[in-house]
Amino acid sequence: MNVNWRAIPQANNTLAALSAACEGYGYHLEVTGEPHPDVTIYSINSINERMYRDEITGADCITIVGGPHASACYREVAEYADYVIVGEGEYTLPALLSAIEEGRDPPPGVATAAGYTPARHTVLLDGHPPFTQIKGFVEITRGCPFSCGYCQTPRLFGRCMRHRSIDEIVRYASRYRDIRFVTPNAFAYGSDGVHLRLDKVERLLRSLDGRVYFGTFPGEVRPECISRQSVELVLDHCANTRLHFGAQSGSDAVLHRLHRGHTVEDVIRAFDLCREQGLVPIVDFILGLPFESDDDQRATLDLVKLVTRGGKAHIHYFMPLPGTPLANSRPRPLLVEAEKVLGKLALDGRITGSWMDHEIRFFRRTSHL
Known part of the structure; x- marks a missing residue:
């Protein structure tokens, strides 16, 4: 399964942290300037959300959206994105990618148009590197x-x-x-x-x-x-x-x-x-x-x-x-x-x-x- 990260300058440090987290589960995030199959991931805030909403809506791939705006407005974002990560992503994102790949329901901490179950974990920083190949x-x-x-x-x-x-x-x-x-x-x-x-x-x-x-x-x-x-x-x-x-x-x-x-x-x-x-x-x-x-x-x-x-x-x-x-x-x-x-x-x-x-x-x- 190809997993892409939509390049957004305000989320560079998030990319570094989540790329490192996903590597530990065997997923490589390919940085792209537009959505690509099979999966494209976005991290948005409350200012730039309007810049990417139409792109996410029309993307010809599975879309995952997180970040501060998505976490606060997950019901709204779930109307145009396939999956919304609410809160911290180091554990939830790799778990969601695995669920998509295996055809399972999303894990807790992920909202969809069908509903939302809150995450049952807290990220311990020592359990996840701040970066690996992509420095932050x-x-x-x-x-x-x-x-x-x-x-x-x-x-x-x-x-x-x-x-x-x-x-x-x-x-x-x-x-x-x-x-x-x-x-x-x-x-x-x-x-x-x-x-x-x-x-x-x-x-x-x-x-x-x-x-x-x-x-x-x-x-x-x-x-x-x-x-x-x-x-x-x-x-x-x-x-x-x-x-x-x-x-x-x-x-x-x-x-x-x-x-x-x-x-x-x-x-x-x-x-x-x-x-x-x-x-x-x-x-x-x-x-x-x-x-x-x-x-x-x-x-x-x-x-x-x-x-x-x-x-x-x-x-x-x-x-x-x-x-x-x-x-x-x-x-x-x-x-x-x-x-x-x-x-x-x-x-x-x-x-x-x-x-x-x-x-x-x-x-x-x-x-x-």
Whole structure:
């Protein structure tokens, strides 16, 4: 049986992980630019789904679709795809391919037009290599204990953090000269995500041989996790001169309603620590949140201006994502003054991102089928 992977740039890391998982069961994923028989696999997010829907509908082959959008909207996607993988794919995808090849019903974790039975397993990272022949970033942690209203991560991977062991991380990181990790919060490695174990982070960093980039995309950190001790770990063991973390809002009221789990003071403290220690802070913000008042938006602008005096801000306009608590919310318009401030900061090269176009935000992210 020929098994093809539809090349989609935003899913390159997913390709690396699932190609490795399928190899262990004797399936080779052939990367293609269009659907081919016998089976073609897609991993889509909520932005690019519309780009591939017609192609999947008209494909002259068996189609399997996964990714964050498919997981959140599996009933909708099952109307035009043959099979939909809901959630993690390392175990489910090879099991589905085997079922197709042998003419059996799909395993749990796969939705079809006929129905859906949830998966009965959780992926242990050490049980599956992050990549083999097709290289990708090394995923060191999966899951997030927080429940930010806009975020799909805890809904896709759960709120219990699962970590790859140091030995396995070192094994795959050794294939890179410049080492970068996938994680929802780099400083949470080895912990439950709330009570940090920086001793385990230090042990990991000491074990690596190469130029390590830690706390930068695609493995940023949270502001309340930035302390003198965590910053010193980066300075002592890593090559990056920047630290990337999310503020999201300059209003404590908004942060509370988002269930972010930190305060504006935490953001300012993290910013100051980075500057004092010589690291450039790169800070994420979301504007246009549905419950954001004019004063809340102005407070966020004030924090953006503070950050850009000694670092960089990365700005996004709120987009409701399926499967999240804010899925049915409507973004509120930006104030005219906000557009002017952001425009000037952008012209000065002090902010990046997009507060007008959702696609720029989501096309830079990876997903897991």
